[in-house]
Amino acid sequence: MNRVVVVGASAAGLAAVETLRREGFEGDLTLIGDEPYAPYDRPPLSKQILSRTWREDRLPLRSDEDLSALNVELRIGTEAIGVDTRARTVKIASGEALPYDGLIVATGVRPRALPTARGHLLRTLDDALNLRSRLEPGRHLLVVGAGFLGAEAAATARGIGCRVTLVEPAPVPLAHAVGEDVGRMLSTLHSERGVDLRTGTGVAEVIDDGVRLVGGEVIEADEVLVSVGSVPNTDWLEGSGLRLDDGLVCDEYCSAGPGVYAAGDVARWHNPLFGTSMRVEHRTHAAEQGMAAARNLLRGPQGRPFAPVPYFWSDQYDMKLQAYGYLRGHDEVALVEGDLDERRFIVAYRTGDRLTGVIAAGIAPRTLRSWRQAIARSAAWDEDPPTPSEPTRRAA
Amino acid sequence: MRVELDEPKCVASGQCVVEAPDVFDQRDEDGVAVVLDPHPPEELYDQVNEAVAICPAAALRLVRE
Ligand SMILES: Cc1cc2nc3c(=O)[nH]c(=O)nc-3n(C[C@H](O)[C@H](O)[C@H](O)COP(=O)(O)OP(=O)(O)OC[C@H]3O[C@@H](n4cnc5c(N)ncnc54)[C@H](O)[C@@H]3O)c2cc1C
Ligand code: SF4
Numbered sequence: 001m002n003r004v005v006v007v008g009a010s011a012a013g014l015a016a017v018e019t020l021r022r023e024g025f026e027g028d029l030t031l032i033g034d035e036p037y038a039p040y041d042r043p044p045l046s047k048q049i050l051s052r053t054w055r056e057d058r059l060p061l062r063s064d065e066d067l068s069a070l071n072v073e074l075r076i077g078t079e080a081i082g083v084d085t086r087a088r089t090v091k092i093a094s095g096e097a098l099p100y101d102g103l104i105v106a107t108g109v110r111p112r113a114l115p116t117a118r119g120h121l122l123r124t125l126d127d128a129l130n131l132r133s134r135l136e137p138g139r140h141l142l143v144v145g146a147g148f149l150g151a152e153a154a155a156t157a158r159g160i161g162c163r164v165t166l167v168e169p170a171p172v173p174l175a176h177a178v179g180e181d182v183g184r185m186l187s188t189l190h191s192e193r194g195v196d197l198r199t200g201t202g203v204a205e206v207i208d209d210g211v212r213l214v215g216g217e218v219i220e221a222d223e224v225l226v227s228v229g230s231v232p233n234t235d236w237l238e239g240s241g242l243r244l245d246d247g248l249v250c251d252e253y254c255s256a257g258p259g260v261y262a263a264g265d266v267a268r269w270h271n272p273l274f275g276t277s278m279r280v281e282h283r284t285h286a287a288e289q290g291m292a293a294a295r296n297l298l299r300g301p302q303g304r305p306f307a308p309v310p311y312f313w314s315d316q317y318d319m320k321l322q323a324y325g326y327l328r329g330h331d332e333v334a335l336v337e338g339d340l341d342e343r344r345f346i347v348a349y350r351t352g353d354r355l356t357g358v359i360a361a362g363i364a365p366r367t368l369r370s371w372r373q374a375i376a377r378s379a380a381w382d383e384d385p386p387t388p389s390e391p392t393r394r395a396a
Numbered sequence: 397m398r399v400e401l402d403e404p405k406c407v408a409s410g411q412c413v414v415e416a417p418d419v420f421d422q423r424d425e426d427g428v429a430v431v432l433d434p435h436p437p438e439e440l441y442d443q444v445n446e447a448v449a450i451c452p453a454a455a456l457r458l459v460r461e
Contacts, residue, residue, distance in 0.1 A: 015450075022445060041453070284411060313409060322408075365413070365422035372414075
């Protein structure tokens with residue numbers, strides 16, 4: 001293995017590059033990213049950047065010094081437009097073909113747009129700066145879609161004194177993901193903070209002065225943020241022979257084909273811990289999978305299955321939600337500690353006869369980590385709740 | 397080597413404690429990381445490096461003194 005190309009210069013791509021070097025890879029290493037910036041962090045975009053609590057200089061994931069110590073050829077502002085898996089080359093927009101022995105795909109996702117492609121999207125630093133420049137106290141922001149991203153942006157905009165309308169087609173926001181009770185708690189939280197939450201309301205299109213609802217009614221707003229899900233950035237892989245199906249399809253080793261691995265939001269892989277194929281759009285996951293993909297690329301047949309407990313957090317007002325596990329498709333939701341109304345709770349998720357996830361707020365970290373461990377060892381649903389213990393190191 | 401934590405960046409994910417439990421802990425009130433051992437012994441460098449790499453807020457560094 002002499003040449004590794006990593007496409008996508010963000011959380012997953014950076015983790016892959018760092019891991020390759022830490023594991024002793026000494027060959028040529030190229031990191032390609034189409035944004036005009038060195039790797040930076042996205043979660044603060046809807047939080048500290050939008051609220052103007054942080055300046056942009058807090059965002060870079062690594063200092064220039066740390067980046068140059070990696071001895072990586074960082075090609076920012078460079079779009080990969082194709083891959084030839086037989087010749088093992090990545091084609092970039094300039095027409096150049098970069099040869100590789102190993103390729104790691106970490107191109108993430110982009111926000112889904114509404115039909116007329118109008119309104120703000122929120123994925124990149126430029127998106128965030130653009131939206132921020134339009135938000136002032138008293139201005140009216142309408143957010144389409146009350147998923148975690150939309151809800152966070154709504155909370156942040158309230159925090160800076162905007163009027164906020166949050167429009168969601170489902171009757172209870174996030175119910176499909178976290179269950180009705182947690183969804184209702186989130187609705188109450190937003191309503192208490194003065195967000196005009198309109199559920200069961202579909203937006204047909206963004207128009208000059210707001211949005212037009214499916215029924216024809218118009219809601220006026222100064223700015224519209226569209227947060228209605230995302231699409232994996234796999235267009236550039238079309239025709240390559242690699243399997244694309246809501247993400248780049250990988251096996252449990254994060255391998256998508258000979259010498260090709262994927263990591264982060266773009267990767268759909270088989271997670272043996274949950275026995276299912278999944279694609280996870282969480283910040284921590286991107287780093288973990290970037291590391292796993294890099295290791296497996298170097299280890300070849302001695303690679304290890306990537307079987308993580310996914311984790312995410314979301315900040316809404318003064319509440320930090322934290323979730324472990326795979327909640328999708330759960331069969332049962334149960335409050336196992338605290339009280340949703342007090343916003344101090346642990347809610348557990350059952351899939352089949354197993355504990356497959358928890359969501360919590362206001363819970364001591366030690367307790368939460370013991371639930372994470374229970375999920376990691378596939379605890380049965382009817383076991384006693386885990387007891388906090390001293391942390392033990394997870395096998396790498 | 398010294399472990400540095402940029403506390404305001406920490407998002408209380410607890411990944412560092414999972415990776416290097418002898419070097420990191422979390423505050424009970426808000427989960428923000430605490431460095432237990434700013435000068436960890438060499439045999440823990442691998443664990444610390446793993447924590448630095450995995451920290452979802454880029455809040456950790458292991459710096460040469
Ligand atoms: C506003 C916001 C808030 C978030 N908040 C949270 C949170 O609170 N908690 C949480 O767990 N997660 C959060 N996330 C999700 C988290 O940021 C992502 O999971 C993470 O960024 C994924 O990293 P990645 O490297 O896989 O992909 P990305 O960060 O999407 O990076 C992919 C990179 O590849 C580039 N690229 C794409 N196609 C090409 C190409 N053809 N050629 C070259 N480069 C290309 C993209 O431009 C991008 O720079 C948030 C995301 C956003 C947008
Ligand atoms: S891993 Fe990073 S963000 Fe998570 S608790 Fe540790 S320092 Fe904080």
